[in-house]
Amino acid sequence: MGSLGLDVKVGLMRLVFLGAPGAGKGTVASLLEERLGISHLSSGDLLREALRKGDSLGTEASRYMKAGVLVPDDLICGLILNRIERLGNNCSFVLDGFPRTKEQAEAIDSLFRQKGHKPVDLAVDFQIAPAVVVERLAGRRVCETCRINYHVTRIPPRRPGVCDRCGSSLITRPDDRPETIRKRLEVYEAETGPLLDFYRSQGKLRTIPGDQEVEEEYGALMGLLKEEGLADAVS
Numbered sequence: 001m002g003s004l005g006l007d008v009k010v011g012l013m014r015l016v017f018l019g020a021p022g023a024g025k026g027t028v029a030s031l032l033e034e035r036l037g038i039s040h041l042s043s044g045d046l047l048r049e050a051l052r053k054g055d056s057l058g059t060e061a062s063r064y065m066k067a068g069v070l071v072p073d074d075l076i077c078g079l080i081l082n083r084i085e086r087l088g089n090n091c092s093f094v095l096d097g098f099p100r101t102k103e104q105a106e107a108i109d110s111l112f113r114q115k116g117h118k119p120v121d122l123a124v125d126f127q128i129a130p131a132v133v134v135e136r137l138a139g140r141r142v143c144e145t146c147r148i149n150y151h152v153t154r155i156p157p158r159r160p161g162v163c164d165r166c167g168s169s170l171i172t173r174p175d176d177r178p179e180t181i182r183k184r185l186e187v188y189e190a191e192t193g194p195l196l197d198f199y200r201s202q203g204k205l206r207t208i209p210g211d212q213e214v215e216e217e218y219g220a221l222m223g224l225l226k227e228e229g230l231a232d233a234v235s
């Protein structure tokens with residue numbers, strides 16, 4: 001196990017974060033990266049980055065993102081699988097927002113099998129009620145430069161509208177508007193059953209509450225990782 005954390009030692013791990021938009025997956029994954037050096041790969045961030053750079057893939061994907069529906073697999077799978085492959089076999093990572101469908105989960109497993117890489121260890125489902133999702137996404141603000149998430153009341157920046165870390169402006173994501181939020185929740189509900197079944201049948205599905213404060217969600221995850229033998233407390 002590598003000693004990368006503040007008070008924990010972590011082993012090599014591959015985690016998948018599942019859960020409705022706004023359940024805290026991205027925020028907890030950012031903390032894991034900052035505190036334990038576990039790479040955070042967010043499919044939504046990669047798509048938004050492709051759009052900012054003016055890549056044709058980003059422009060094509062943005063039509064779907066604005067409508068709150070899933071980007072087709074032929075657009076997204078290459079982008080994400082390529083990034084996962086580039087991380088190599090000796091790097092711990094969290095996948096946030098990918099896979100969204102059973103087909104995408106199968107594509108990850110098949111990539112790891114082909115490359116002889118360590119498979120996904122756990123899929124962690126952040127459970128949250130739809131009403132809480134709407135409140136969370138409507139209040140979410142994102143740094144336009146370093147992509148860190150804030151919330152107007154839950155995770156407020158020190159200065160309103162300004163990122164604590166880099167001083168850039170905070171923006172509201174276009175797909176965090178109420179009409180799009182509803183659509184994204186519908187899409188999530190439709191796709192999530194088969195995806196949960198996929199990881200359940202592999203014995204890898206675990207749940208944590210997704211409606212708590214950030215540090216409580218982080219603590220619940222660390223408890224889970226310790227139970228699963230993926231992290232150890234340092235005495």
Ligand code: AMP
Pocket residue numbers: 021043044045047064065066068069070071072076096097098099100101104175184
């Ligand atoms: P997120 O930042 O994870 O909430 O994703 C924002 C939007 O990007 C989603 O509503 C989808 O349109 C698109 N997206 C992100 N990840 C995926 C994925 N794995 N499959 C298809 N579309 C995705």
